[in-house]
Each structure stands twice: as structure tokens, then as C-alpha cells.
Amino acid sequence: MVRTPCLDKNGLKKGAWSKEEDDKLRAYIQRFGHWNWRQLPKFAGLRRCGKSCRLRWMNYLRPNVKRGNYSKEEEDLILKLYDDLGTKWSAMAEKLPGRTDNEIKNYWHTHLKKRAKPSPQEAQVIEQSTSDTSPENLSDSPSQQTSESYPLPAEQTSSGSISSYCDYAVFAGLNWAAEDRINSFESFYEPIQNFWTEPFLLDTSFNHWSDLVEREIMPSYYYYDGIELFNQWIQEMEAIDM
DNA sequence: AAAACTCTCAACCGCTGGTCC
DNA sequence: TGGACCAGCGGTTGAGAGTTT
Structure with missing residues (x-):
């Protein structure tokens, strides 16, 4: 009952998702969050468009998705x-x-x-x-019918959407509920270090750098000068820590 | 048994609105 | 102000499963 897998003109896969693809997407999002759907497939090692990944996650892979009969x-x-x-x-x-x-x-x-x-x-x-x-x-x-009212809570987000801070919490391996803001090097360092060694990594254009700079966790010149200086920054932080 | 038809639902498509520059 | 980019939404499609003839 699913579409036959095929490739589109850009070489991106379409159609039914394989278990391997599901596993990759789930593992990636659970670890790093969905910080940018368009970039995500590249980092997760998937030959899918971002839209397709988002849909698969939202409708099928997301935790707490209830399946089966309706009451x-x-x-x-x-x-x-x-x-x-x-x-x-x-x-x-x-x-x-x-x-x-x-x-x-x-x-x-x-x-x-x-x-x-x-x-x-x-x-x-x-x-x-x-x-x-x-x-x-x-x-x-x-x-002629009277509609019943179902007011939406003002603070409620759209289904399945995750706030940017929560995305960060996932990325940084933090407790979603407990952490509202990441404000220390310690909370970033370990997960970032893991990130660079992750098998998912296919590209060095990691978009969270800009946020590290924005939050004044990492100086801007490290961000603009790429991976070598980023590693240098990590070493400097280690030195300070010791 | 098998062809024709209907049902189901995962996935795709195109549009809209928000944000950023 | 407007163009580019993105996430999200609702409508639609298509193919396997199930049912009928």
C-alpha cells in the first residue's frame, strides 16, 4: 500500500521508506533534533528531500504517534x-x-x-x-446548527513542532524540559565533539555554529574560518577547563 | 481461479505564511 | 519593500490489500 521507490530528476529517492532509512532518520533526529529539514537528509546520510524526511518523521517515526484503531x-x-x-x-x-x-x-x-x-x-x-x-x-x-466551541490554548504549538530550544536540548543531549537555555560551554562541548565523529556527518556546513556565535559561546572568527579553527577553539576550551 | 472493482493510507505536490536579509 | 528560503498545511495520488463478481 505504499508507493514504489524510485529516483527523481535530482537523484533523490521517492516512494516507500525502507527500514534502514527509518533507522537513520530516527537515530539522527533523536540525537540532534531537526534543526533544518532541508539540510537534514544530507547530514543524516539520506537521499531524500527535506520535506519527505519531515513528513516521515511527523507522521510515522515521531515518538508517541498512536497507530491502529480509533476509539x-x-x-x-x-x-x-x-x-x-x-x-x-x-x-x-x-x-x-x-x-x-x-x-x-x-x-x-x-x-x-x-x-x-x-x-x-x-x-x-x-x-x-x-x-x-x-x-x-x-x-x-x-x-442552523450550533457549533460547539473548542478554543485552542494560546501557548499550544502546531502538531509535532518542537521549539528551537528543545531542538537544542536534543542536539546537546540535554533534558528537554529542564533546560530552557544553553549557556555554558560544558553543556555543548561533549555532544559537539561526538557530532564530529558521528557516521552521519557528510558535510562541514554545520548550521549550529552560527548559534554558538550568536550566544557568544564561540567567537565569530572561529565560525567563519571553519573546522580547523573550530577544533582550535575546542582545544582552547579544554585548556581553560583544566 | 482470476479478473474487476473498491478501500485504505503512506507519500507526494503545490500553495501559503513567516522570517530574514 | 520585495525577493529568497523555509516549514507547515491541505488536497491529491497511487499502489497494495481486500472484496465482489
Whole structure:
């Protein structure tokens, strides 16, 4: 039920993901986070576009993604949310822990569509096109229904999105919840050192350097002059530490 | 048994909005 | 101000699985 793997014009792989690719992507993100989806496949050693990696992670590999049958409660909630939000699948996913927007969308189209009332947008179209139809059709007109309210918490992020600080926490091997800001060399040094020896590394254009500079952890000239001076910086820090 | 048809869902595509320079 | 770049979103596709004829 998956697309046959193939290569696009840029030599990037398309179609179904292999277990090996899944493992690479999972291992990379769990270790370093998804700091830049476009660059990520290059660093992770994957011949995929960033978009494809993001989708695979968000919909399949991400921790806590719930798979399998939907409960009656989940079905009812989707129907209610559809009544209220229409096709805002990502907003629905925020209300259904473990379910992704893609999954909810698929489930809607395959299972719930026939049971549901028209979305607010559809209702408008239907109302216009059926304005001359019989009264029994109009009796269930969505315009007469009262939508229940599902306010979104202001602080809530979109489904699966991770704040930049949390990305950093993953990258730096830190506790996501405990660390709000990385402000010491110690918290960066070890994971960075590991990073350079990781098998994933295919390129030296590591984008976190700019952040090290921005946070005044690393002087800017190290950043601009590349790996040799970066290593020199590491040595200097070691010397200071001793 | 096998051809035709339908269902399902992972993955792709194109667009939009936000951010940065 | 506007162009480039990026993440994220919703719609759509396509192929394997399941069902019907």
C-alpha cells in the first residue's frame, strides 16, 4: 500500500521508506533534533528531500504517534471538530494526542465522511446550491446548527513542532524540559565533539555554529574560518577547563 | 481461479505564511 | 519593500490489500 521507490530528476529517492532509512532518520533526529529539514537528509546520510524526511518523521517515526484503531471517543471528537473547524486537520491533531493531521485526514475520508455533517465551508456551498431544494434537505442545514466551541490554548504549538530550544536540548543531549537555555560551554562541548565523529556527518556546513556565535559561546572568527579553527577553539576550551 | 472493482493510507505536490536579509 | 528560503498545511495520488463478481 505504499508507493514504489524510485529516483527523481535530482537523484533523490521517492516512494516507500525502507527500514534502514527509518533507522537513520530516527537515530539522527533523536540525537540532534531537526534543526533544518532541508539540510537534514544530507547530514543524516539520506537521499531524500527535506520535506519527505519531515513528513516521515511527523507522521510515522515521531515518538508517541498512536497507530491502529480509533476509539469511539476519538471518532466523536473528530466529528465535532470537523463541525467546528472544517478541514483544519492540523488543529484537530492538536486535540487528539498521538494522532497526526495526515492520519486524521485519511480516517475522515475513509470512515467518517459519510457520517458527518458538511464542514462550514461545504455548508456554504451546499446551501447556495440547494437553496431551491425540498424542505427536508433544508431541515438539516448546517447554517442552523450550533457549533460547539473548542478554543485552542494560546501557548499550544502546531502538531509535532518542537521549539528551537528543545531542538537544542536534543542536539546537546540535554533534558528537554529542564533546560530552557544553553549557556555554558560544558553543556555543548561533549555532544559537539561526538557530532564530529558521528557516521552521519557528510558535510562541514554545520548550521549550529552560527548559534554558538550568536550566544557568544564561540567567537565569530572561529565560525567563519571553519573546522580547523573550530577544533582550535575546542582545544582552547579544554585548556581553560583544566 | 482470476479478473474487476473498491478501500485504505503512506507519500507526494503545490500553495501559503513567516522570517530574514 | 520585495525577493529568497523555509516549514507547515491541505488536497491529491497511487499502489497494495481486500472484496465482489
